Amino acid sequence: MNLNKKTLASAFLVLGSLAILIPSQSQAKEKAAFIYLGPTSDHGWSYSHEQGRVKAEKALAGQYQTTFIENVPETADAERVIRNLAQQGNKVIFGTSFGYMNAMEKVAKQFPNTVFMHATGYKQAKNLGVYETRTYEGAYMLGVVAGQKTKTDTIGVVASFPIPEVVRNINAYTLGAQSVNPKVKTKVIWANTWFNPGKEREAALALIAQKADVLMQNTDSPAVVQAAQQKGVYAFGWNSDMSKFGPKAHLAAAVLHWEKIYQPVMKQVAAKTWKTSAIKYGVKQGAVNIENFGPSTTPEMKAKAIAVRNALQKGSLHPFTGPIYKQDGSLLVAKGKSLTDADLAQTNYYVKGVEGAFPK
Template sequence: MTLKSGLVLAAILTLPTSVLADDPMKVGFVYVGPIGDHGWSYQHDQGRLALEDHFGEKVATTYVENVSEGADAERTIRRLAQAGNDIIFTTSFGFMNPTLRVAKEYPDITFLHATGYKRDENLGTYLSVTYEGRYATGVAAGLVTETDTLGYIASFPIPEVIRDINAVYLGAKEVNPDIELKVIWVNTWFDPAKEADAANALMDQGADVIVQHTDSPAPLIAADKRGAWGVGQASDMRGFGGDAHLLSVVNNWGPYYIDTVQSVMDGTWEPADYWGGMSEGTVEVVGLSERLSAEQQEKVNSVIDALTNDEFHPFTGPLKDQSGELRVPAGVSMTNEELAGMDWYVEGMTATLSK
C-alpha cells in the first residue's frame, strides 16, 4: 500500500458512520387537508410518523399539507419528484390524474395514490375498506336512534363516499327496518363551519345520529351541543364528542406505509391495488359508547368481530338499487372492482344521489 492510499483509507475510516451509510430513502407525502384536521390527513400523517419511528435514519420523510385537488396538486407532486424523493404517497381521490401524469415523467420513482383506480408500472393504488367500519356504524346508529332518522354529511359523490353511505344504511336497516338516512353534500373535505352547518341542518330535519365523510370534529361537537349522537371520522375523535360520541372509524396507515417502503427497499415492490380492511388492521372501530346497553354493545361487537374475521361482507346480495333493479344476486359478494365503481344507492334510500 502506498502512503497516499493509506492516508485515504485512514480518512475514510474516521468518517462518521452516517456518512459511510447509504443515503436514507426519501419519502414524500401530499395531503389534501391540514395535518391538524384530526381526521383524514391527520391520520395519514400519523402513518408517516410510524414510518419514521420504524425505520429511523433509513428514511427521510417530508410532507405538504392543504394541497388543492387539480393543478396545485400536480405542481406539488412534481416538486417532490424533482426534490429527489424515492417514493411519493398522494392521499386524496382528486390527486389521481395529477399523480398519473407526474409518474409517467419520473419512471424511476415509486408513486402510490390513495382511493384511486389508475395504475402504471411505477404507480400503485391503496385504500382503507372503510365501508366495513361504516356498516358497524350503521348497526350502532340503528340501535340508538329514537327518531329512526340518521344524518350523513357527504363530501364528494365519488365511489368511496357512496359505498360508505350505502354501508351505513344497510347496517342500520339490519337492526331497524324503519330507518331513514338523510344526506347533505358539502363538496369539501375540510371546512369546520360548513360541516357544523350541515350537522345542524340534518338535526333540524330530525336526525339524532350524525355520520360524516368530512374530516373535522365539528359535526361531532355540534351533535354534542344538541344532545344527539355523532361518529368520529378517520381518527379517534372521542375526545371531541363528549356524551355524543357513539364510536369512531379509524384509518391505521402505519403498517401499510411500513410494508410498502420495505418492499421498495427490497426491490420486490410491484404496482397493485391494495384494499386494507378490518382483518388487516387498516380499519378499526374504537370507542364504542358505554351509554349503549349491554345487549346493544354485544350486538355491535358481534358485527365488528364478524367483519374482522372476514365472516361477513356488507355488500352481499341480493342487493337492489333505488329503482328496484337487482344489482347483486343472492349469495354473491361484490368484487373490489365493482365496489370501486359504485355510483348507485341501495334500495330503500330516499336521498337523491348528487352527480
C-alpha cells in the same frame, strides 16, 4: 448558539401556507414524502394519514427520512409539488387524495426510478400504484351502532362529494343500521367539501332538524360531532377518534390505520422488491377498525359491533351481501351473492332506505 443534534431533532420549513416536517434521520438510507389535501390538524383524513406516516417511520427504525406537505389543492399546484418532491430524491411519494391522480400519473412518467402511490385512484403504471382502505367496512360497523341507538329510526350522513367511495359509505352505513333495525331510514346532505367546519356544521344541523338523531360524516373536521353534542343527539368519529369534541355525543369512531399500508410499501421500495399493485386493506389487515366507544354506547351495542368486526376480520361477513335492493326497489344483489371490488368501484346509486334524490 450551540445547537446539538437533539435540538435539531425536528425542523419545520415553511413555504407559503405549505409546511414540511423534516424529522431527524441523518443516517436514513431512503427518503419518502407524503402530500395531504388538508391540514394535519383536521382530526380527519389528513390527520389519519399523518398518524400513519409517523408510525411507519418509527417502525422502520431509521431506514427512512420522511417529509410531508399539507394543504395541497387538487389543482395544477399539485403537479408542481409532486415534481419538486421527486427532484429532491424521494424514492417513494404518497399522494393521499383522489384529485392528485392525473398529476401523479404525469410526473411518474418523468421520473421512472421513483415510486408513486396514489390513494383511492385507479390509474396504474410500472412505477405508479394505488391504495385505499375499505372505509365502507368502518361505515357498516358504525351503522350497527346507529341502528341500535336511534330513537326516531332516522339516521343522517354529512357527505362530501358524490364519488363512488363516499356513496359506498352511505350505503354501508344504511345496511349496517338495517341489519339490527329494519325500520331505519337515512337522510343525506351534501356539503360539497372535504374540509369546511362551517358547512359541515350547517349540514349536521339541517339533518338534526329533519329528526336524524345519529349522524355519520364523510368529511374531515369534528364539526358534526360538535353539533351533535350541542343538540343532544349522537355522532361518530370518522377516520380518527373525535370524542374530545363531543364526549356525550361520540358513540364510537371508524379509525384508519394507514401505517398498515405505508410500512410494507416503504420496506419494499427500500429492498427494491416493490411492484405496482392495487392495495385494498380493511378490517382483516388491521387498516380499518371501530374504536373509542363512548359512554352513550351501551355494552350491548358495543358487543354487536365487535361481533361484526370479528366477522369482517375472519372473512365470514361482507357488508354488501344480498339480498340488497336499490332505492327504487330493484334487486341489486341476490341472496347469498356479494358485490365485487369492481362492482363497488362503480357505485352510483343509493340502496333502499336512503332518502332523497341521488345527486347528478
